[in-house]
Every structure is written in C-alpha cells, then in structure tokens.
Amino acid sequence: MEQARTVVEMRNITKRFPGIVANDNVNFKLSKGEIHALLGENGAGKSTLMNILFGLYQPEEGEIFVNEQEVAIDGPNKAIKLGIGMVHQHFKLVHPFTVTENIILGSEPKKWLGLAVNKKLAYEQVGNLSKQYGLNVDPYARIDEISVGMQQRVEILKTLYRGADILIFDEPTAVLTPQEISELLVIMRNLVQQGKSIVLITHKLKEIMAIADTVTIVRRGKVIDSLPVAGTNPNQLAEKMVGREVSLKLDKKVAVLGDPVLEVKDLVVKGRSGLNALNETSFVLKRGEILGIAGVEGNGQSELIEALTGLRSVAAGSIRISGVEVAGESPRKISEAGISLIPEDRHKHGLVLDFPVRENMVLETYYQPQFNKNGFMDFDAIDEHATRLVKEFDVRTPTIMTEARALSGGNQQKAIIAREVDKNPDVLIAAQPTRGLDVGAIEFIHKRLVEQRNMGKAVLLVSYELEEILQLSDRIAVIYEGRIVGEVNPAETNDQELGLMMTDYKQPQGGSNIEQAD
C-alpha cells in the first residue's frame, strides 16, 4: 500500500506557560484519512498542541505545515480557512437557537444581495450534511431540547459546514453515555471513509484500541512515541503514557460477604427543584463487597450520597447502619456511626485548599481526644498523624505544612482517601473517586478501594464511568430517575446492557439478574 499523504505536520513545537513547558519540541504528523489518537495524562499538553494547530495559541518555536505548505496560523479563522475544525470539550452553542442557526452563525448563506439570511437554503444544507455523514441531527431542533450527544454532533456539523477536512476532537467521549460513545465512533469512521482526517485527544485506552489508526503519546509536554495502533496493546500504551509499569487489570479475590451493614429502604429525598430526586430507593450493602451504583449523571446519585451522609434531609424511608437508624441525623453523627465519604467534588467538598495538608487530614476528626490536649489542639499528634498518612498513602507533598492547593489532583485525592480510610469506617462511599485523574492515580485508588473491601468493609461506589463500575464492583445497581431499576452481576453483563438499563430502554435479561420489586 502506498504511503498516505501527510495533511498536517507540526515540527519542533515549543509552547511555554508561566512555570511550565506545555509543549517541548513536539513533532506531530497527521496522514490523510486516518484517525490519529493523541494520548496523555491530564496536563500532558495535548489540548495545548491542538489549540496551537487551531490557532488559539501561538507557539514560541516550531513550524506548521498543512498540505505540505508552511503556514502561520494566527487565529481560528485562519485555521478554518485551511480546512481545520475543532470540537472542544465544552461546547460553544447558543441555547435558544436552532441547530441550523447555530451551525450557520458567522457564515450564513445570504440572499437579496446579502441583506438577509437565506434560511431555507441553510436548513437544506445542514440537513444534507447531516445525512451525508450519518449524523442524524434534526436541523430544526432547538439546542436546549437536544441531548449532550446531539449537541456534540452539532459541533461536528459546524466544522463540516465550514469545510473542514481535518477535525480535532478534544476528549469527545468525556460527556457521553456508552451508547452515544459507540455512535460517535461510528460517525468518526464515516468521516474518515469520506476522506476526512481526525485527531482524537483522549486518555482512554479502550477508545484508542477500538478506533484509532495511529497513536502519539505525550508525557509532560514531550512526545514519547508515535506508532500504529495495530502493533500495540493497552498495557504498553499505559506504560508509555505514565512512564512506568501499570497494571490495568485489578487483582480481585472473590468477595467474602459478611453481614448487611448499610440498609436503605424506601428512601425518598427531595432534590433542589423540590421534586423527588429519590423515589423509594432501596438497596442493601454487605461487608466485604463493592456495590457499584451505575447511572447517567443527574439521576439522583448526588442526592443519594447527600442523604446517606446527612447533608440532605430525608423525606421518608430509612437508612440503617449496622442496624441503627440514622436517617435525618447530622453529618457528624452519621460519620461517627461509621460512614466515610470520598466526595464527588474534591475541591469544593473534600478539602480546604488554603489549609496545610496536616489540617486537612483532621478535617473531620479534629475534635476527638487523640488530637487535643488540655483544651488545645495537639499539633504534635496532628503532625504525627499527617506524616503517617502521607507516607502510608504515598501522598506526594513537599511537607505536611504545604497548602492542599499546591498538590496535584491525584495527590489531593490520595490525601482525602487517606483521611477517610483512616477513620476506619464500616461503609466507605466513593463518589467519582477517579474523576479527572490519570492512569497511575486511578490504579492506586482502585487498589485501595479493593483493599478496603478485602478487609471486610462495605464500599459503595458511585461513578458515571461504566468501565470503573464494571471493573471494581461485586454487584451493580442501576439508578434511573431516582430509582434502582435493576441489579446485575458485573461478570454477566457488559456496558451495552448497562447503558440501556441506565437509560431505561429495557430491564435486565438473564436468570441471574435480580429484578427489583416495584
């Protein structure tokens, strides 16, 4: 087979931000008709590199060639002129406008000597484009009426409408459900088949293996390697991305189930809007198991966590910890009764960013006798405690006096987990424990959660990442519109089935699944 033409070449690109070299002498080559994955941990410099290609940043050094011509891309308009389009992680759409109005915004087809917008033509063009690439978008729908997945397609259409041949996707799957992800992969294949070239920024290995032709790995601003996906495997990629060996498979012994320790029965909780966020939710969590709560964001997960930890009042129903009723008790009472929480938002809820690590380590236990002496806080004991946890949980911090703000996301999360696990709870609730973290930190945190379960603790894992749920859970409960709509065994299900349950397309099939009595 002949060598495909190179459509983009970036040579020796260097881009500095205050205190960091985001791109360090980077070389990148995109061939026509390929899907080229850009893989790297958070902060590796992937978005920066592509923002340079799209003209949003100017590099300090280096050259860019498009279709073998050297170009200076001084802004997105220039990039668009060169046939480059970018689908950002955060969509840039005007909500009360229709799909078509959004797409033509800024390059409207004109009529009457350019005095008016030719709406009819616009709707027709958008409809045709959508059909051509199998996007299945309704040109007349209003943005606030369509799903996030559809909004993303509108963004794709926007680039196509402006004549893009080179499409950049910045972490496109982060906001999608499993169904939407597989549909997006189909769309991307469609696009390359019709001659487009795609750069796919991601840190998900699975997607790369599924769809990419070539992968370029970036670590700390430097290109580590660029190789065809066909000859590689996820472990090798993970290793290159993190810079050390990581195990993607969790070693998990068979669960040894103990007594029920958290019993939730007919729980009703009101959400922010005053409507029921939880509708008679019931489940039981036993010692020695990880129960995964799977569901699309916004189906009552946050309210469930808040109710379980006493942060939100309970309208009806019961929550028992080791047989003791705690529904409606104060957060401190519940914490003392044996529930620990790794919160969803570590900056907002998990840490006081302006406080040193040592004070964050006693955020919930500062009042207990072991940290107080003669009516004052005993900072010798607090320091000792922090030093021990930092060591045990490998929290990388210069000192225990360092402000939590200065730690990286992974280390902040490790500090929270250290604190919560050290409380020695019966029930550990982990809400999105690895959101935004890279492979190395994820591996560490998953191991710790399994370790807790092996020690006979009960772990409640709430996550929007199906892969995480499937990997960790001993049992999966699917939540939909504030109800547990089914329970499945992770060994006997897959993300397709789960994804359907999460959107309530169907009830689980197969004899081993426990149907929820309704």
Added chain:
Amino acid sequence: MNKLIKAFTKESAVVPFIAILLGLLLGAVIMLIGGYDPILAYKSLLEKVFGNPYDFGETLTAITPLIFTGLAVAFAFRTGLFNIGAEGQFIMGMTGATIIGVSVHLPWYIHAPLAVLVGAFFGGFWGMIAGYLKAARGVNEVITTIMLNWIALHLSNYIINDYLLEPGKGRSYMVDDSAAVTIGWLSRILDDARIHWGMFFAILAVIFYYVFLWKTKQGFELRVVGSNADAARYAGINVNKGIIKAMFISGTLAGLAGVFQVLGVFLNQAVSASPTGYGFDGIAVALLGGNTPIGVFLGAILFGTLSYGAAGMSFGADVPPEIIRIVIGSVIFFVAAPGIIRWFIKRTFGKKRKGEVI
C-alpha cells in the same frame, strides 16, 4: 532571629511596607501640589508622637481601640464574614460600660470587671444579631451590620439622654471611680496622658486571637467555615452555629474597644450625632494587617500613630490633618492591590537585574 528575618523577607511582609512607603510618598506629592512642605510635615508628625511623654502616652491611647476593632473585623474575616458593624458593636460596648459604671455602686474589684464584662457582652450581642440573621434567615451580614450601626448609635443616645444624662452637659454622668480602669501612676509618669489597662488587654486580645483561631478546636472550626463552608458542612461542622459564634466573638472584641474608651479614657459617654469612626478604622487596620495577629497589631500602631500625629502636622507645618487620611487611604489602597506593588517591585528591582546581565 533567623525566622524573624525570613518572615520579613517574604513577599507577603514586603508588600505592606512598600505600600506604606508609597502611601507616604503619595501624601508628600499631594502636599507639594497643595504648596506645603512634606518633609516638615512628616517631621512634625513624628515630633508630635515622640516629642514629649504626654503625646507618646496619648498615642498609645489612640492605638488601643484600633487593636480591638482591627481584631474584631479580622476575626470575622477569618470566618468568612465581613463585619462592617464593629462601629455599632463599639458603641454598644461603650453603652454597656457606661450603664454599669454610672448606675451601680460596688467595690472596685467587682465594679470594674462587671462594667467590662457587661460592655463586652453588649458588643458581642450586637454582633450576634447580625450573625443570627445570616445563619437563620440568610440575610447578608454587610447589610445588617450597617443598619445595626445606626440603630446602636441612636439607641445609645436614647439611653444616655433619658436615663444617664448629667443635666446641662450633653453627656452621661461620670462613671464611679470604682469602675475606672485608669493607671494613675503611669499617667503621672507620662505627664497625665490618659493611660489605662485597656492597653494590656489589647495585647492579651492579640494573643487570644492567635491562640483561639490556631490552637483550639473551636477556632479550627471557624477557620474551616471561613475558608470553605461547603467542606465544613461535609466535615460535620455546624456552619450556622459557627457564624453566630464568630459574630459574637467579633462583636465582643469591638465592644471591648468601646468599654475601655469609657472606663479608661473619657470616663463618661457623650451624646453623639455621628459614629465614632473606630469601627470603620478597624476595617482598615484588619486589611492592613492581612488579618494576621501581628499584622493587625502593627497595623493599629501605624494607623494610630498617623492619626494622632496628624494633629502635629497641622500645628507644625500648617498642613490640614485630612491629608493624613489620604495617606492612610492610599496605604490601604496599595495593600489591597498587591498587584500594583508587585509591578512596582518588578520595575524597580527587575530592571536592575536586567541591567546586570547586559
């Protein structure tokens, strides 16, 4: 000693000093524009403060209430509250002390402490009202404390006018000697400057501020509430209780400022048409000191010295004392806008470095 040097070389410590310098410079420029002699003005300011024992003692007396109100505002700040109401709490502190000082008669070892405690409580209670309204009703404390300032002023005028007024004097009766907290022998040494125990209590208050906030669990709770109320809630800390408690303590500190003005300085309380200004100056002192104990202490000293010395400026250099308010104002402006200072540091010191390279 090494630690001390380190603390002063940190940027956070350098900024206020440069701000002060810039403030004085700006004041000088304004004086020049106005046709005055800034060097003479600043010289007479210093002479006024350090020139004789009496003025030195009176400067100390001017500093004392600023330490209290500065701490009051800073304390609330640390709990995430903007207490504009130190003024009202100050007035209520005065009123409480005056009521006890004038209307009960007890041996000194009960009378003075009782007057101090009641005054302090009045101030604390006044702060707590705003705290309660915020915690229970979600009313912004900035609004309530401003309103409570005026309520305090008129309530206190009413109490004095109707119950404590010495006929024909426009002020309350003098407080009993047994309630006064003056220090006679020290006053005599300093040519009858009005020296009182409040000064020492102010230093104790600085120590209390530090120990309470950084060494006790209650202080820890309040700092968590102030830095991240959401995290406080997650950690099982009762945020609303914290807000009320913080406003009570803040109000108590402001109230003590008023207490010692009555029992140590004026020995009566005048019917007053407008606020005293000590509470508002407290905001400036807290800002100047970055809400740290030492910072507030030094801030109060600077503020008190400049204010008292301003009188000397008008006497010695014919400069209107209002100029010193401009100086203070610009010092605060520069403290609050550290970006300007950093730019200034970079320009003055950064250039030199560049020059060296070339």
